[in-house]
Amino acid sequence: MDTFLGLDALMLARIQFAFTIAFHFIFPAFSIGLASYLAVLNGMWLKTGDRVYLRLFKYWVKIFAISFAMGVVSGIVMSYQFGTNWSVFSDRAGPVIGPLMAYEVLTAFFLEAGFLGIMLFGREKVGPRLHMFATLMVAVGTAISATWILSVNSWMHTPQGFVMGENGQFLPDDWLAIIFSPSFPYRLAHTLTAAYLGTAFIVGGVGAWHLLRGRQTNRGVKIMFSMAMWMAAVVAPLQVFLGHEQGLNTYEYQPNKVLAMEGHLQSYDNGIPLILFGIPDQEAGIVRYKVEIPKLGGPILGKGWNASMDGLDTVPDADEPPVAVVFWSFRIMVGLGMLMVVVGFWSLWSRYRGNLHYDRWLHRAALLMAPSGLVAIIAGWVTTEVGRQPYTIYGLMRTGESVSPIAAQAVGASLMAFVVIYFFVFGAGIMYLFKLMAKAPEIGEPESDTSGPIRTAGITPGAGPEVSPAE
Template sequence: MDTFLGLDALMLARIQFGFTIAFHFLFPAFTIGLASYLAVLNGMFLWTKDEAYLRLFKYWVKIFAITFAMGVVSGLVMSYQFGTNWSVLSDRAGPIIGPLMAYEVLTAFFLEAGFLGIMLFGREKVGPTLHMTATLLVAAGTAISATWIISVNSWMHTPTGFVMGENGQFLPDDWWAIVFNPSFPYRLAHTLTAAYLTTAFIVGGVGAWHLLRRRGDNAGVRTMFSMAMWMATVVAPLQVVLGHEQGLNTYEYQPTKVLAMEGHFESYDDGIPLILFGIPDQEAQELRYGISIPRVGGPILGKGWNGSMDGLETVPRAEQPPVAMVFWSFRIMVGIGVLMVAVGAWSLISRFRRNLYTSRWLHRAVFVMAPSGLVAVIAGWITTEVGRQPYVVYGELLTADAVSPIGASAVGSSLIAFIVIYFAVFGAGILYLLKLMAKPPEKGQRGVGEEPGPIRSAGIMPAQKLPRSDPNKPHPAE
């Protein structure tokens, strides 16, 4: 068998796709939420004429522009891989995947690209109304883009609305059933909420950093931290609910994945335990050193306290996903979600105690949690994508049958090139983003491409409204 460093072409192609898509999704996961945050900041400035909001808009719009650009560049690679490494998938599922991806470009990417320039450079050129409209459309474009991508990916998990052609192609029969496939609504809600939480904790982490550096008298710092904590307080518990609903949907259509997530090798006739931790041994088909809570798993899966369930022991080995990877990635995602809920509750208590900006332990916790959303997003994608193995189109097309007839050395060489280039190029970009975040939003903050001078917006001189210096005086966002 042709191998490269002991790995065959199929495994190398999977690793390459997993690496590039994981690296890519770090940027959309941030920009989806950040675009909406910018729209809120711009709207609050136009409503209140408070310079703190404009200052924050100009502070974060630079970061958005760089992150958006890196997301576009890293995403270009994905389309090429469909042709180089997954040509059989492209041929067989192309009649369905191709049009959906084209709709994403036509309805979302063009919308974002068309109005991005106005949002970045047009505040003083087109007036506040059109500039606000452009900002809203960019935010809408990011959400629409995610909608189409999730629809495509969800169809590969729960394929519906197709007929099989004579040459083995998936041919569209009902586009409504294809787009709105059974897992799509749950996965879309879960993904968008994850993006908003990711942004909230990055923004909150930046605010916490500046608060730890004794910059609590900066109105922009206080406002960004307060808004981020409101988002965490409200959305983190909602995300738990949405994740539970997606789990139930997954159990209905992909039960094997849920069994791997939960570590259920054995079947149960009278009550299903909730397994907290353990060491999955797929070779022996058992969970070693398991720690579980009796019967609690039944109600979580909608089966009641005395419910029964078939375990992985009833699934042929060839149809089981890599259990250990799915088991632990799921727990990383859930664990981070629990911490997010806890931090949101902590911030709410601090807000009522009026020490939101002086509780240094809270600030330390939020700062440490700043990248947690990105980690949870990657862990979630690993859970859902590895969990559908050995299928690339669940129940219809095996991953092994979808790979291109290409040598392992070719895939391995390109994988190494991707790793080197990605870490060099995007590593430099991320370091620059961190440099921007390390500086606080200052009075007279300039936006993208703006020259030094007074802040203006359609005749409004918000600089006349000075930021408050009293750290105990509440701000409208607080």
């Protein structure tokens, strides 16, 4: 068999796609949340006239611009793999996924690109109302982009609305059914919320960093930390609920994935346990050294306390996903999600005691949790995509049938090139982002804000309240 470092072309193509999409995924996720945060900051500046919101906008818009650019570049590189490594999949599924990807470009990407320049550079040239509109359009564009991409991916998990052509192609028959596949609403809600929550923890981590450095007199630092902790307290519990609902939907349409996530390698006759930890041994069909709560798994999966369930021991070996990867990535995602809830509630307690900006242990926890949202997003993506194996289009087209007829050496060489280039190029970009975040927002007047806010009754530009409600 043609191999490169002991790996065949199929495994190398999968590793390459996983590497590039994992690198890519973090930038759009951050951009989605940060674009909405910028819209809120700009709206607060226009509503209150408090310049601290303008300074925060100018602080974070630089970070957004760099993240957005890295997301665009990494996305373009990733898309070429459909033609190089996955040409068979592209040929057969192209009639369905091609138009959806084109809609993403024609609607979301053009919307973002059309208004991005105004948002970044046009405040003094177009006036505050149009600048606010442009900022909103960029935020809406990022969400629309995620909507189309998730529609494509959800169809691959729960395919419907197509007919099979004579040459094995998936031909569209009902576009509404294709776009709104059964898993799409759950995945869209869960992913968008994850992007907003992940961004909130990055903003909170930056605020915590500056508070730990004794910058409690900087209102911008205090406000960004306060807003992030409000988001964590409200959205983290919501995300747990949305994740549970998506899990139930996944169990209905992709039961093998959920069995792997939960570690149910065996069938149960009288009650389904909730396996907390353990070491899955897929070959032996057991979870070794497991820690479990008897019968609690039944109610979690929408069954009774004494329900029975078929495990992966009833599934042919060729149809089982890689259990260990799915089992542990799922626990990383859930574990981080629960820690986010803890930090959110902790912040409420500190806020109630009037100690939000002086609780150094909370600040340390928030700083430690700063990357947790992005890590949880990647872990959730691994759970979803590896759990779909051995299929690219669930139940209809196997991954082994989707790969291009390409030599392993060619895929291996391009994979090594991607790794080296990505770590140098995107590593430099990420280091620059850290450098920007390490600098606190300006305390004095911004250099250029002549456009002023939209005047409202009783508010004069530059004469905002000494204490903002967000603090």
